[in-house]
Amino acid sequence: MLFFKPLFLFFLLLMPFCTSIDTIALNQQLKDGDTLVSKDRKFELGFFSPDNSSSSTYVGIWYADQPQKTVVWVANRDKPINDSSGVLAINRYGILVLSAAGNISIWSTDASVHVQTRSTFVAQLLDSGNLVLFEENKSESFIWQSFDYPTDTLLPGMKIGFNWKSGLELKLTSWISENNPGTGDYSFRIVSNSTATPLIVVFKGLSKYWRADPGVWPNFVSNDEEMCSYFTPRENGSVARAVLRDYGLLQQLKWSDADDQWKETFAAPKYRCDKYGQCGANSICSPDNVNLFECECLPGYEPKSVNNWNQRNGSDGCLSKRIGGLKCGNGDGFVTVQRVKDPDASIEAQLVKSMSDKECEQACLNNCSCTAYMSIGREGRIDCMTWYDDLMDILVRTELGGDLYVRVDKIELGKHTSKSKGFLRQRGALVIPIVSVLLALVLIIVFACWRHKKKSKTKDYVEVDELEETRRHPELQYFDLSTILAATDNFSLVNKLGQGGFGTVYKGQLPNGQIIAVKRLSRTSGQGVKEFENEVALIARLQHRNLVKLLGCCIKGEERILVLEHLPNKSLDYFLFDHSRRSWLEWDKRFEIINGVARGILYLHQDSRVRIIHRDLKTSNILLDAGMNPKISDFGMARIFQGDQLQDNTNRIVGTYGYMSPEYAVFGSFSTKSDVFSFGIILLEIVSSKKNNGLYQEDHSMNLIGHVWQLWREDRALEIVDSSLESYQSEEVVRCIQVGLLCVQEDPEDRPTMAAVVFMLSGEASPPGPKQPAFVFRSKPCNNADPSVSKESCSINDLTITKFQAR
Incomplete structure (x- = not known):
């Protein structure tokens, strides 16, 4: 018994240290290394350093019992402590004070509530994550709380x-x-x-x-x-x-x-259109616009700067076409812009509750300063919103949008019939003259006759299967095979531009002199009709300055041919990996190419009408136009994601060795993050002019990713930069290397989205520290591979993998 008594006392003394504490009372201190933990262990308060160093220390609140520290509140965010001397305590005036060495005040609650100095105060961390300060026995009445800050x-x-x-x-x-x-x-x-x-x-x-x-x-x-x-x-x-x-x-x-x-x-x-005023005043931003440019002026308005507008820059917005302003009561009315986000109501706008649609229209019509109105259904009633100045931040909202009625004069009103545009409709005092309707009918009849005559002359031009494709993609031009043969000199080897996993690309010239690129599907490839139709359907929908433009196609018997815009400077790998040609790419041009490719992928992932996963991004699929501007090509392997779909799986692995993400190469799982991985490889190859599947280090055990990662950890990242670059901005290059390493991290969740990549490349966001990348060590070459692995599982040089052994 004598032995157990001291043991019992030992455990009794130990118990308070094993119990979590969620309060600081008067005359108590919280020092660096101590923490408060809320009652049910949901949140924790203490000292932390974001970069795990002692150079900058803060008091913050984070989630308790999570693998990574997620900070949700910081007390001294703008005044860090430079050592471990911090102390958090309550003074006799009921103020929570953070002080450092020498009793220097770093931060305090500065409670504005006057309390008696004889009161006893308590600070408590609640399970809601709220740090509260109150007088003892008055825990429901807070003197101060972090939720207010x-x-x-x-x-x-x-x-x-x-x-x-x-x-x-x-x-x-x-x-x-x-x-x-x-x-x-x-x-x-x-x-x-x-x-x-x-x-x-x-x-x-x-x-x-x-x-x-x-x-x-x-x-x-x-x-x-x-x-x-x-x-x-x-x-x-x-x-x-x-x-x-x-x-x-x-x-x-x-x-x-x-x-x-x-x-x-x-x-x-x-998305681009989500940014405030993306297209300036008095314009509409349409994220699903089939044109290259997402901006369009409202009815009755024209671009403020035609030059900027032509260069796809709509930030200047639009101005009214009316000289001298709108003349009230002179046949003016409204054109309806359908399904859009309400314009900014903080700019000369007024809300009148419980007003019918007709009353709202008349109220705006009676006020010469009123530029637009909208009837808004809220809380079981109809309210009227009217605007009296420029209309800002309007974008198409197919599901959530309402109808905006824009005021125009009678001349502009006459231009907009009920069928003039998909999101525009006429509404107002002017009735369309019958003569205009009759004239329109005559034009329609004449056009129909002309089309019929043209088709009768070229009835042998399109075969039955082509007609089916035409119905599916009426925006495409269909070429006769004889035209393609003449353009390419019967697919002469002299005109051969390159060869990929699914076919050969030839240079051609149409009878009108236009230079084209002709992609002829290989009859022995794994693509087949399904993949060809997939590529046609995809590229027909895509319109972006950093994507190759589809001009048309040809379907004849077993022939499946794409007609694309010709880009004279071949592909990016043609320059990057050639000892003499790589010097033609100075750093400024390389950085432009990196940003252009990033914007093109962002369009595929977020800004196009459908979410598209390319699945075969590589330097040989980045083509360069006459100005060395990049355009992404080869959509034969691309997949469309529907709705909120985030990832998919396949048993047929397709792609290129050295560019495939680990989750795709091993498990067949692909998502937007698979393309992000491929982009990271492209970025690092652009910076270094080295191929990822090359051999680096003396023992030849590392690929490019591993080599860059090792240099990054040793703070020698700039050593990877192409030696042919005579000048570059070190900060910009390091940022690119860091973004590249973020993109090739092993866990897809750790990789940034392309939106975040574009932000980081522009310098608008600071890249975080990268984690261990995937494929740091190079796998054995195919000729030394395990005999159980088929050589068909390897991709030689830049050829595309189209067949894998069963796993």
Whole structure:
């Protein structure tokens, strides 16, 4: 018994240290190394360093018991402590103070509530993630709470907006970078407007960067005490947060216990048209526009700068065509722009509740300053919104959009019939003259006769299977085989431009003198009719300056031929991997090519009408035009993702050795992150002029990825830069190398999206530190491979893999 008594006392003394503490009381201190843990171990508060060094220390709150530290709030974000001397304590005035060596005050709550100095105060970390300060025995009445001072993260129950009683504005502000929690350039806040509806906006500095769709942000409250929006998870009970990234992206994320990681449930701005005022004033931005340019002027307006507009830059917006302004009551009316996001209501707009559509129209018509109106259904009633100046930030919203009525004069009104454009409709005082209708009918009849006559003359031009393709893709031009044979001199070897896994490409010239590229499908390839039709259907839909343009096709018997624009400077690998030609690519041009390829892939992933996974991105599929501008080609292996589909699997692995992501090469799983991996390889090859499947290091054990990764860890990344480059910006090159390493990380979830890649390359976002990449060590060459592995599983040089052995 004498032995057990001291043992019992030992464990009794040990017990307080094994129990988590969630409070700091008066005369208690929290030092560097100590933490508070909320009652149910959901959140933890303590000292941390974002880059795991002691040079900059902060007090913050993060999720407890998660594999990676996810910080949701920072106290001294703009004033780090440079050593481990930090102490957090409550002073006798009820103020929570963070101090450093020499009792220097770093941060404090500065509570505005006057309390008696004899009171006892307590700071507590709640399971909601809220750090609260209160008088003892008055735990329901907070003197101060961290939820009133958000940093870059919203937790469930937190708000953004205004508290009229306290005078506080609650807003998110981004970190400066991933490793610097200081106040960054972006903020997420509510903009109050007494004459219209409040706006929820992401700002970059003082400029609007993204505007939420009015009325769709959840849990909006406006009363005498506050005007705010509460954050709630999309799924009840889930662990969720909203975060404003250092590059301006607002994300909603949900924790997945199955994968031990955060999953994105919402992100904005995600597409080019999502950015505020992408096309300037009085214009429409259409993310699904089939043209190269997403901007279009509103009815009655014309480009402010025709030169910029022709160069696909619509930021200047549009001006009214009317000289001297609109003359009221002179036959003016409205043209309807269908299914669009409401224009910015903070610019000379007014909301009138409970007004019918007809009354709203008349109210705008009676006011000569009114430029547009919209009837909005909310809370079981119809409200009227009218605008009196420039119309900003309008974009097509196929599902959520409403109809905007834009005021035009009688001349402009006459140009828009009920069938003139897909999203435009006439509405107003002017009735279309019968003569115009009759004239239109005559033109239609004449055009129909001309088409019939033309088809009768060329009835042998298109065969039965071609007619079927024409019905499917009426925008395509179909060429007769004899025309193709004449253009290529019967597929002469002299005209051969190159050869890929699915066929050979020839240079050709049409009778009108136009130079073309003719891709002839190999009859022995694995592509076949299905892949050919897939490529035709895909390229016909794609219109982007960094994608090869499809001019037409030819289908005759077993012949399947694509007619493409001819790019005179061949492919990127033709220059990169040639000892003499690589010097023609100076760094500025290489950086332009990197950005062009990134924008092209971003278009495929996010900005086109369908989400497309290329699956065979490589330097030989990056063609160069006369100005050495890059264009992505070869869509024979591409796949379309439907709706919210994020990934897919296949038993038929296709692609090119050295460019395939590990999850695709091994498991047949592909997604947008597979293309991101391939882009990372292309980027590193552009910087170094070295092939990824080459051999590096003395023992020849590493490929390019492994070589770059080793140099990066040793802070010698610039040694990989092509020696033929005489001058370059070191900071820009290092950023590219870092982005390349981020893209080739082993876990697809760790790889950035192409939107994030474009941001990082532009310098608008700071790239995070990369993790271990995939395929660091080069596999054995095919001629020394395991005899159980078929040589068909290897791809020689740049040939495409079209067949794998069963696994």
